[in-house]
Amino acid sequence: xxxxxxxxxxxxxxxxxxxxxxxxxxxxxxxxxxxxxxxxxxxxxxxxxxxxxxxxxxxxxxxxxxxxxxxxxxxxxxxxxxxxxxxxxxxxxxxxxxxxxxxxxxxxxxxxxxxxxxxxxxxxxxxxxxxxxxxxxxxxxxxxxxxxxxxxxxxxxxxxxxxxxxxxxxxxxxxxxxxxxxxxxxxxxxxxxxxxxxxxxxxxxxxxxxxxxxxxxxxxxxxxxxxxxxxxxxxxxxxxxxxxxxxxxxxxxxxxxxxxxxxxxxxxxxxxxxxxxxxxxxxxxxxxxxxxxxxxxxxxxxxxxxxxxxxxxxxxxxxxxxxx
Ligand SMILES: C[S@@+](CC[C@H](N)C(=O)[O-])C[C@H]1O[C@@H](n2cnc3c(N)ncnc32)[C@H](O)[C@@H]1O
Numbered sequence: 600x601x602x603x604x605x606x607x608x609x610x611x612x613x614x615x616x617x618x619x620x621x622x623x624x625x626x627x628x629x630x631x632x633x634x635x636x637x638x639x640x641x642x643x644x645x646x647x648x649x650x651x652x653x654x655x656x657x658x659x660x661x662x663x664x665x666x667x668x669x670x671x672x673x674x675x676x677x678x679x680x681x682x683x684x685x686x687x688x689x690x691x692x693x694x695x696x697x698x699x700x701x702x703x704x705x706x707x708x709x710x711x712x713x714x715x716x717x718x719x720x721x722x723x724x725x726x727x728x729x730x731x732x733x734x735x736x737x738x739x740x741x742x743x744x745x746x747x748x749x750x751x752x753x754x755x756x757x758x759x760x761x762x763x764x765x766x767x768x769x770x771x772x773x774x775x776x777x778x779x780x781x782x783x784x785x786x787x788x789x790x791x792x793x794x795x796x797x798x799x800x801x802x803x804x805x806x807x808x809x810x811x812x813x814x815x816x817x818x819x820x821x822x823x824x825x826x827x828x829x830x831x832x833x834x835x836x837x838x839x840x841x842x843x844x845x846x847x848x849x850x851x852x853x854x855x856x857x858x859x860x861x862x863x864x865x866x867x868x869x870x871x872x873x874x875x876x877x878x879x880x881x882x883x884x885x886x887x888x889x890x891x892x893x894x895x896x897x898x899x900x901x902x903x904x905x906x907x908x909x910x911x912x913x914x915x916x917x918x919x920x921x922x923x
Pocket of ligand 1: 657660661686687688689690691692693710711712713716740741742743756757758759762763
């Protein structure tokens, strides 16, 4: 996946404002803070940190969010997402992804506590070719201090819930669910910690009568959590040359691991199982690990002899749905 050209240009202009040495230092600090999952103070505190985030994290969070939005398009095309509320919006990552993914999007509200991020986000959206992106409403609000929000078709909490203390996360989740007309998406890094935040949110949403739309094909206890494992997926994103330099990497891409849950206000017929690992593609057979509708992890071997299924299995990817 690649970021839209207008967003890439706007990011380049932002990062060029920061001294190169400062940008390298800030990138290293950010990477360390996220690795340590240390949220005792805001990990992004300076212009250099914000620029580093734009260069090395936004492409990955954009790609993960957009991949998950595509799931809504694919399985509920009739849902027509016309409005977006993004809580903990940062530079507006989810807005850029939503504008690409939902042609019916007409209005967006972005809530963010950091004035620095709002200033950066407003500069980024100015350069967008999309009217809905340009006209987004930015609200400077601390999610912990009681959010009052209007109803929106889709509410997103992207890479933010897990950074909040548990009691605050519970309150924000509750409020976010009330603000959602159609869907609520929670997305976090695909780590044990990120998954734990997503899984806790999933349980709370089920207790609140939510319908689990994705990734789970069931509303039972997560079998991965029961097994001490963590449910996560992977999205490949192109790296710019600046990204490669800042990360000291050679590859022209990176694979962003993410955990997520989409809760819906209405029941969407579930069909099939979720592929929860990279399919093992061997000569003559494909091995699939599936999370099934009965809430179990099961493996399937699809051999060349099952012609149609084998053809599909060769193309199947980690995170796709699998219809038996
Ligand atoms: C890791 S960034 C994610 C940004 C964006 N959602 C993305 O996916 O790229 C977390 C964002 O949440 C914001 N945030 C953290 N705590 C917040 C709070 N209590 N109220 C509002 N925003 C908050 C931070 O300022 C930051 O912009």
